[in-house]
Amino acid sequence: MTNRYYITTPIYYVNDKPHLGHAYTSVACDAIARYMRLDGREVKFLTGTDEHGQKVEKSAKNAGIPPQAFVDEVSEHFREMGQVLQLTNDDFIRTTEVRHRDAAQAMWKRLEAAGDIYLGSYAGWYATRDEAFYQESELVDGKAPTGAEVEWVEEPSYFFRLSKYTQPLLDFYAANPDFILPESRRNEVLSFVKGGLKDLSISRTTFEWGVPVPGDSKHIMYVWLDALTNYFTASDGFWPADLHMVGKDILRFHAVYWPAFLMSAKMELPKRIFAHGWWTIEGEKMSKSIGNVVAPAHLVEKYGLDQTRYFLLREVPFGSDGNFSRRAMFDRINADLANNIGNLAQRTLSMLAKNCGEAVPMRDDSKLLEQDKVLMDLVQVTDVEGAAKARDQMERCKFAEVIGAVLSMASAANEYIDREAPWTLKKTDPARMHTVLYHLAEAIRCIAIMLQPFTPDAASKLLDQLAVPQDRRMFCHLTPEFALVPGTALPKPEGVFPRLMADAA
Numbered sequence: 001m002t003n004r005y006y007i008t009t010p011i012y013y014v015n016d017k018p019h020l021g022h023a024y025t026s027v028a029c030d031a032i033a034r035y036m037r038l039d040g041r042e043v044k045f046l047t048g049t050d051e052h053g054q055k056v057e058k059s060a061k062n063a064g065i066p067p068q069a070f071v072d073e074v075s076e077h078f079r080e081m082g083q084v085l086q087l088t089n090d091d092f093i094r095t096t097e098v099r100h101r102d103a104a105q106a107m108w109k110r111l112e113a114a115g116d117i118y119l120g121s122y123a124g125w126y127a128t129r130d131e132a133f134y135q136e137s138e139l140v141d142g143k144a145p146t147g148a149e150v151e152w153v154e155e156p157s158y159f160f161r162l163s164k165y166t167q168p169l170l171d172f173y174a175a176n177p178d179f180i181l182p183e184s185r186r187n188e189v190l191s192f193v194k195g196g197l198k199d200l201s202i203s204r205t206t207f208e209w210g211v212p213v214p215g216d217s218k219h220i221m222y223v224w225l226d227a228l229t230n231y232f233t234a235s236d237g238f239w240p241a242d243l244h245m246v247g248k249d250i251l252r253f254h255a256v257y258w259p260a261f262l263m264s265a266k267m268e269l270p271k272r273i274f275a276h277g278w279w280t281i282e283g284e285k286m287s288k289s290i291g292n293v294v295a296p297a298h299l300v301e302k303y304g305l306d307q308t309r310y311f312l313l314r315e316v317p318f319g320s321d322g323n324f325s326r327r328a329m330f331d332r333i334n335a336d337l338a339n340n341i342g343n344l345a346q347r348t349l350s351m352l353a354k355n356c357g358e359a360v361p362m363r364d365d366s367k368l369l370e371q372d373k374v375l376m377d378l379v380q381v382t383d384v385e386g387a388a389k390a391r392d393q394m395e396r397c398k399f400a401e402v403i404g405a406v407l408s409m410a411s412a413a414n415e416y417i418d419r420e421a422p423w424t425l426k427k428t429d430p431a432r433m434h435t436v437l438y439h440l441a442e443a444i445r446c447i448a449i450m451l452q453p454f455t456p457d458a459a460s461k462l463l464d465q466l467a468v469p470q471d472r473r474m475f476c477h478l479t480p481e482f483a484l485v486p487g488t489a490l491p492k493p494e495g496v497f498p499r500l501m502a503d504a505a
């Protein structure tokens, strides 16, 4: 394992405002980025906006604004989404930046130097919505397989010798079975490539909004060649990427075209592409015409930031499609966050405040019971190497499993509090009450450390309430060596994860 970790979101088209789907991908990447930092890794987390191409040019025209002014404005909405979701991206790339134009042209020259670019002419179907070329045989009822409208395009065009990379790609997939996840998606890519790849048109001459082809400025670089290069433009010494996170809609561009470009350019390939599933809203496709587009800021305002992040990552196994419904959100927040973690914290912290002099209680180590040890074994770790218990699962984006394990720790702590009944011990055996509350506080410390990637606000509030110093909140601090110190003064408790009332659904 190298100590560096480079993760990227897709760069989003600036034809429209951010919605739940964009928030989803970004929050997933943010959780991984935070996790890797807590695991002591040096992380680069990149996001940004894809600002060239016909689709964006058209949107600017429809808005009656010059393209540059238009992309400046819409890109800002994506930056704002990052603030609303408290994304911890280290960089935000815009493809209209000079650093990117230069990098895209340099990439073109590399492909050219490899002898992989030739001039020809393209005659075929193009879907502006997807910014993709389609074969006649792929069309369904005269439309792209994605449902996008297609138009007939005939123009001079440079081509990339994609066909040459059919076998090298198949060899690469075979040698790197985890390159494309999840497996079902990998199989789709494999059968597509096995069908044989055709050379790819990589320039257009019928519009202007893009990066000019070096040495032939009548041609504009195909927006996907331009866009994919962003991951390298902003890599800052972190190349190759450890993970490109994408939605399943754009897997082919990332798992076929991008690796072929990189092979041609004689550059290292990314380690992994993960294609996640698709969200519908209350059972319907999200669309402007239906009027059901969910704005991330709206969710955060209504349900809370942690709650929104939590729902997105926990509700469906990552990779599968999901359906957003207010009912599901409501139930999930109450069941997992309010009733489980919130309840555990509330019961424990209020007893600490009332019965332990607002300090971490004393524990009597000479009288530890089996159940105390069982709880500690569950939440603490004994060796630092194993501190990030879910490192492999996180690298494979198994969020629901990772979160599920933390929740079952909270359930175990709730069972412990019920069984030990410290409120009864208060009268019968105050010393034992202190020992029990100590173990509960320590369990919450560990649980809060592990929750940080997913519900960062609430996790840091919990750690504040247990007076855990800022520099002792990483996974390596889950060992007994860093356990709470009896006698440490605690601030006043405040609730985390309040129950949602029925009318909030």
Ligand code: ME8
Residues within 6 Å of the ligand: 009, 010, 011, 012, 013, 014, 020, 021, 022, 024, 025, 050, 227, 228, 229, 230, 245, 246, 247, 248, 249, 250, 277, 278, 279, 280, 286
């Ligand atoms: O494709 N469910 O940009 P884009 C889940 N610029 N995820 C969704 C979603 C939904 N309903 N809707 C959107 C582009 N997404 C290109 C990418 S990368 C070099 C260039 C997410 O604005 C998902 O991650 O259309 C999807 O892949 C991405 O937004 C598409 O964003």
